[in-house]
Amino acid sequence: MNPSAPLRTGPRTLAALAAGRLAGAASRVSRRGGGTAVAGLVAQRIDPHLAQRLAAQLGRGCAVVTGTNGKTTTARMLAAIAAEAGVPALANPSGSNLMRGVASALLAATGALGRVRDGPDRLGIFEIDEATLPEAAGALRPRVIIFTNLFRDQLDRYGEVDTVARLWQRTVAELDANTTLVLNADDPAVASLAEAGRARVLTFGIDDVRVADESAPGGEHASDYRFCLACGEELAYAAAFFGHIGHWRCQSCGRARPEPDVRATCVELVGEGPTRLKIATPQGELAFALPLAGLYNVENALAAAAGALALGLPSSATEPALAAFRAAFGRQERFQLDGRSVMVLLGKNPTGMNQVLRTIAAAHAPESGGLHLLLFLNDGIADGRDISWIWDADYELIAGRTASAVISGTRAEELALRLKYAGFAIEPELVRDAQPALDAALARTPVGQMLYIVPTYTAMLEIRELLARRGQRPHFWEEA
Amino acid sequence: MHLRIAHLYPRVMNVYGDRGNILCLTHRCRARSIDVEVTELGTGDRFDPAAHELIFIGGAQDREQRRIAEDLRSVKGEAVREAIESGVVALAVCGGYQLFGRFYRESSGAQLDGLGIFDLWTEHPGQNEPRLIGNIVAEVPPAPEEGWPGGTLAGFENHGGRTYLGEGAKPLARVRSGFGNNGKDGWEGARHRNAFGSYIHGSLLPKNPSFADHLIALALRRTHGDDVRLAPIDDRIENAAHDAALRLTGSRR
Numbered sequence: 001m002n003p004s005a006p007l008r009t010g011p012r013t014l015a016a017l018a019a020g021r022l023a024g025a026a027s028r029v030s031r032r033g034g035g036t037a038v039a040g041l042v043a044q045r046i047d048p049h050l051a052q053r054l055a056a057q058l059g060r061g062c063a064v065v066t067g068t069n070g071k072t073t074t075a076r077m078l079a080a081i082a083a084e085a086g087v088p089a090l091a092n093p094s095g096s097n098l099m100r101g102v103a104s105a106l107l108a109a110t111g112a113l114g115r116v117r118d119g120p121d122r123l124g125i126f127e128i129d130e131a132t133l134p135e136a137a138g139a140l141r142p143r144v145i146i147f148t149n150l151f152r153d154q155l156d157r158y159g160e161v162d163t164v165a166r167l168w169q170r171t172v173a174e175l176d177a178n179t180t181l182v183l184n185a186d187d188p189a190v191a192s193l194a195e196a197g198r199a200r201v202l203t204f205g206i207d208d209v210r211v212a213d214e215s216a217p218g219g220e221h222a223s224d225y226r227f228c229l230a231c232g233e234e235l236a237y238a239a240a241f242f243g244h245i246g247h248w249r250c251q252s253c254g255r256a257r258p259e260p261d262v263r264a265t266c267v268e269l270v271g272e273g274p275t276r277l278k279i280a281t282p283q284g285e286l287a288f289a290l291p292l293a294g295l296y297n298v299e300n301a302l303a304a305a306a307g308a309l310a311l312g313l314p315s316s317a318t319e320p321a322l323a324a325f326r327a328a329f330g331r332q333e334r335f336q337l338d339g340r341s342v343m344v345l346l347g348k349n350p351t352g353m354n355q356v357l358r359t360i361a362a363a364h365a366p367e368s369g370g371l372h373l374l375l376f377l378n379d380g381i382a383d384g385r386d387i388s389w390i391w392d393a394d395y396e397l398i399a400g401r402t403a404s405a406v407i408s409g410t411r412a413e414e415l416a417l418r419l420k421y422a423g424f425a426i427e428p429e430l431v432r433d434a435q436p437a438l439d440a441a442l443a444r445t446p447v448g449q450m451l452y453i454v455p456t457y458t459a460m461l462e463i464r465e466l467l468a469r470r471g472q473r474p475h476f477w478e479e480a
Numbered sequence: 481m482h483l484r485i486a487h488l489y490p491r492v493m494n495v496y497g498d499r500g501n502i503l504c505l506t507h508r509c510r511a512r513s514i515d516v517e518v519t520e521l522g523t524g525d526r527f528d529p530a531a532h533e534l535i536f537i538g539g540a541q542d543r544e545q546r547r548i549a550e551d552l553r554s555v556k557g558e559a560v561r562e563a564i565e566s567g568v569v570a571l572a573v574c575g576g577y578q579l580f581g582r583f584y585r586e587s588s589g590a591q592l593d594g595l596g597i598f599d600l601w602t603e604h605p606g607q608n609e610p611r612l613i614g615n616i617v618a619e620v621p622p623a624p625e626e627g628w629p630g631g632t633l634a635g636f637e638n639h640g641g642r643t644y645l646g647e648g649a650k651p652l653a654r655v656r657s658g659f660g661n662n663g664k665d666g667w668e669g670a671r672h673r674n675a676f677g678s679y680i681h682g683s684l685l686p687k688n689p690s691f692a693d694h695l696i697a698l699a700l701r702r703t704h705g706d707d708v709r710l711a712p713i714d715d716r717i718e719n720a721a722h723d724a725a726l727r728l729t730g731s732r733r
Contacts, residue, residue, distance in 0.1 A: 160495075417687060
């Protein structure tokens with residue numbers, strides 16, 4: 001990042017634009033990766049300040065969404081609120097959340113002369129990889145940064161969760177009061193960012209303790225911040241929702257969950273959803289049915305509502321936008337296939353997986369027989385090469401409720417072992433490749449029933465491609 | 481038969497799926513109708529050297545490791561050392577392995593003293609040196625006097641610290657692929673009496689069932705005599721996971 005880099009477009013920028021466009025088109029034609037990041041990668045090589053130059057043309061500035069889980073859903077919810085408010089947004093496609101992905105999105109909206117179309121009217125909404133935040137904050141100068149949560153994820157890439165925490169602290173320390181941080185009050189690692197700098201702060205959290213997990217904390221094995229980041233003492237929880245998310249307090253130094261500005265006062269979780277929500281904000285109460293299941297999506301909705309508030313979007317837009325929200329790519333997306341319902345729920349780290357497993361378990365209706373599952377475990381770079389996290393996810397939650405399970409992916413054997421130790425009564429069928437695995441799982445799911453597909457990241461891309469080939473939903477790179 | 485396991489700091493030393501080791505030991509005992517009792521010991525809890533046949537400790541981040549090191553030394557250290565010197569079986573993985581050594585030295589020079597069960601020490605070269613991360617396969621030599629043929633261990637390692645064996649330390653295994661203790665001398669892990677230290681998580685025991693059984697057999701022999709032999713159980717899924725992990729590094733059994 002170089003704050004003094006010229007924001008005007010010169011010949012270098014124009015060359016970068018042309019080259020990026022060409023690379024993106026070539027990639028789309030060859031169907032490799034959908035071209036979502038390739039264009040930006042090529043263009044940024046020619047002009048490293050391209051994203052910065054183009055983002056500076058966005059008249060309504062930028063909002064950035066980062067965190068371990070919930071980035072895609074939260075960013076998409078925020079974009080839906082902006083659309084409802086009549087504000088034209090510019091977003092990067094799901095998962096394309098490194099700077100090259102941001103550059104690609106900007107590039108796609110830019111004419112040959114280097115002008116972002118309708119630039120002065122538009123608001124940038126970008127989901128950003130946790131470790132890319134310093135670079136993105138420098139280049140995009142966001143008005144608002146939303147931090148969803150911080151959990152262990154891809155430790156083979158980051159080393160330790162604390163590495164990410166330190167990176168965020170340093171980034172926040174450099175921000176001024178022109179930026180508003182939207183922080184998850186329920187996550188001690190995120191909430192503590194309020195003290196890290198001079199930025200303004202808006203917090204969100206769940207106030208309704210009826211949805212707390214009775215057994216937690218300690219009920220879940222994947223709890224990453226049990227200790228006060230300031231003094232190191234163990235945190236006490238008046239209510240714990242999942243992982244280390246809850247109403248926390250340090251009994252030694254007194255640091256505690258801040259009273260959230262945007263808070264869920266009433267949460268009614270119903271099986272596969274919708275989730276009935278009441279949210280109190282400084283601008284009044286919102287009440288609606290969120291068409292997604294699981295407590296983690298309540299947190300996402302709160303993050304988006306608080307983000308919209310921080311951006312000055314009218315609160316009248318939030319309620320209808322979230323009530324009509326359509327699941328993001330692979331995040332409780334639903335399809336109809338061969339007479340079966342299919343739901344795709346991304347599970348890529350232990351805390352996220354536990355939420356998915358709980359959601360599936362809650363959706364299980366004993367009278368309709370057991371659950372039908374298609375589970376993937378890949379160890380690609382984008383998944384994390386280390387798959388030991390599955391031993392921290394609580395597959396025990398669905399062990400006794402499963403009627404059929406097909407497992408697939410590069411590390412399916414390890415997953416089979418995990419399910420055996422979780423006490424699965426049925427022996428899962430191992431099918432290595434995605435296409436035959438999907439066929440096998442559909443064959444085992446009775447017509448009219450639901451097949452739950454739980455892929456890791458790269459498996460989700462494969463599944464999405466397979467479903468698209470069968471005429472379901474457009475390819476993800478065709479979506480905004 | 482009866483096996484009593486002490487799981488040290490399960491709520492803190494739990495970052496890399498090490499819980500799978502406990503699930504595995506429990507499962508493999510129950511499959512043979514051996515009673516298992518797992519006692520979780522956290523900060524402040526005392527360790528009774530006569531109350532357990534097997535000790536397990538996993539890994540954590542540097543910050544959490546610093547937190548428990550003091551408790552391990554002052555509250556449990558003496559008793560754990562006593563138990564291990566008397567032949568109690570122990571498995572210490574990653575951070576737990578480091579703390580069972582003599583000391584852990586950070587790049588700043590700050591030193592964290594360990595239990596000194598293994599004659600080894602660990603140095604962290606600083607944030608600018610790469611962590612040792614990746615799939616690992618190591619070969620454990622046969623131990624015929626213990627009725628164990630040895631074999632391959634497969635898993636994943638992720639550690640910043642480099643561990644060096646002192647003269648009194650015996651390595652656990654020879655690295656076939658991966659980094660092991662320090663990425664240089666070709667050794668992985670350590671063994672002292674019936675205490676085993678290793679950098680391999682993933683989890684280690686579930687997909688290395690022969691090694692898991694070796695630990696169980698050694699532990700049971702303390703209370704049930706030297707002729708304890710474990711009946712074979714259905715290991716098709718375990719062996720498939722083992723072989724799949726070997727293939728990742730191009731290794732074979």
